[in-house]
Amino acid sequence: MKTMRFLLLGAAVVMLAATQTLGAATATSNVSVSATVAATAKLSLSSSTVSFANADPDTTPSIAATEGAITITAKGKTATGSTISLTVLAAADLTSGSDTIPISNVTWTASGTGFAAGTMSKSAAQTVGSWTTSGSRAGTQTYALANSWNYPTGSYTATATYTLTAP
Amino acid sequence: MAVHAVSKTRFVLPVLLMAVSGLLLATPSALYAQSVTLSLSQNSFSFASADPDSTPTITGSPAITVTYSVSGTKSGGGWTMTLLAGGNLIAGTATIPISNMTWTATPKPVFQDGMMSNSLAQTLASGLGNKSNSTGMVTFSLANSWSYNVGTYTASIIFTITAY
Incomplete structure (x- = not known):
């Protein structure tokens, strides 16, 4: 009789276990996903012109740009560990007919993370900003022209090119 | 003899009750053997x-x-x-949080939209009763950002269907 008792108990336990095993049915399927992020650079300036008004060198030794601060937005996607750089390069000196003002008399101050102050050059691109990771950055650049009694009268012009590089 | 008969009844009855209860518990699963199937039109996107x-x-x-x-x-x-x-989107040492990936799905309300997670399974669809070769369409989206580093990112997603 003891043997019978254990057999019946065992059967009950097996049935309970079977109930749990059969309680849920599951199926799975996998899918792989890929996302490509390509190197991209995008630059915008709030103004495409900078002008300096005539002024008395004694009272205004440094002429601020009429436009005030230029807002620069530099956006770039780069590889991990690479540096995004923003430079500016003048094509030539300020020129009015045969008269010139050295472009190095134009300087700027800057605000914003990664932006830097500098002096304009026509021979080597000057750094306006640099960043070590991908991202969107905004800053300002305020130009000034060193005034001088030596400048011949005239309306001087020059062009400068900004280059944003995201390697 | 009478004492012997009483003792036998006291022993057999609980055992029989346990066996019967086991049968009753097992019967629903035997009668309703659940089965599910799942297939995807693509194994990558x-x-x-x-x-x-x-x-x-x-x-x-x-x-x-x-x-x-x-x-x-x-x-x-x-x-x-x-x-x-299975994890975040990864390209070497660069990562894009998998939570930046969302999906839209149809038909509703069986299917629902959601946001991916690599820690907690997110419900894509649910319903009651049996289904036979039913279909739904899932379109994934990725929030774009200038902060992403250059690379080819990969991740895996597990679709799971469970009947209860």
């Missing part, structure tokens, strides 16, 4: 590179058609389909 300003959200391509069947559900029983990512 991708997001193309895009300008975050003009394309703040990148649509994955192609969309995935899910075909599923559920049978043997108990009275009042149902099923759920979930998505779980």
Whole structure:
């Protein structure tokens, strides 16, 4: 009789276990996903012109740009560990007919993370900003022209090119 | 003799009751043997590179058609389909949080939209009763950002259907 008792108990336990095993049915399927992020650079300036008004060198030794601060937005996607750089390069000196003002008399101050102050050059691109990771950055650049009694009268012009590089 | 008979009844009755209760518990599963199937139209999809300003959200391509069947559900029983990512999107040491990936799915209300997770399975669809070769379409999207580093990112997603 003891043997019978254990057999019946065992059967009950097996049935309970079977109930749990059969309680849920599951199926799975996998899918792989890929996302490509390509190197991209995008630059915008709030103004495409900078002008300096005539002024008395004694009272205004440094002429601020009429436009005030230029807002620069530099956006770039780069590889991990690479540096995004923003430079500016003048094509030539300020020129009015045969008269010139050295472009190095134009300087700027800057605000914003990664932006830097500098002096304009026509021979080597000057750094306006640099960043070590991908991202969107905004800053300002305020130009000034060193005034001088030596400048011949005239309306001087020059062009400068900004280059944003995201390697 | 009378004492012997009483003792026998006291011993056999509980054992029989236990056996019968075991049979009763086992019977529903035997009668309602649940079965589910799940298949996907694609085993991969991708997001193309895009300008975050003009394309703040990148649509994955192609969309995935899910075909599923559920049978043997108990009275009042149902099923759920979930998505779980194996990890974040990874390209070398660079990562994009998998939570930046979302999906839209149809038909509703069986299917629902959601956001990917690599820690907790997210419900893609759910319902009651049996289904035979039913379908749904899932389109994944990735929030675009200038902060993403250059690379080809990969991740895996597990679709799971469970009947209960």
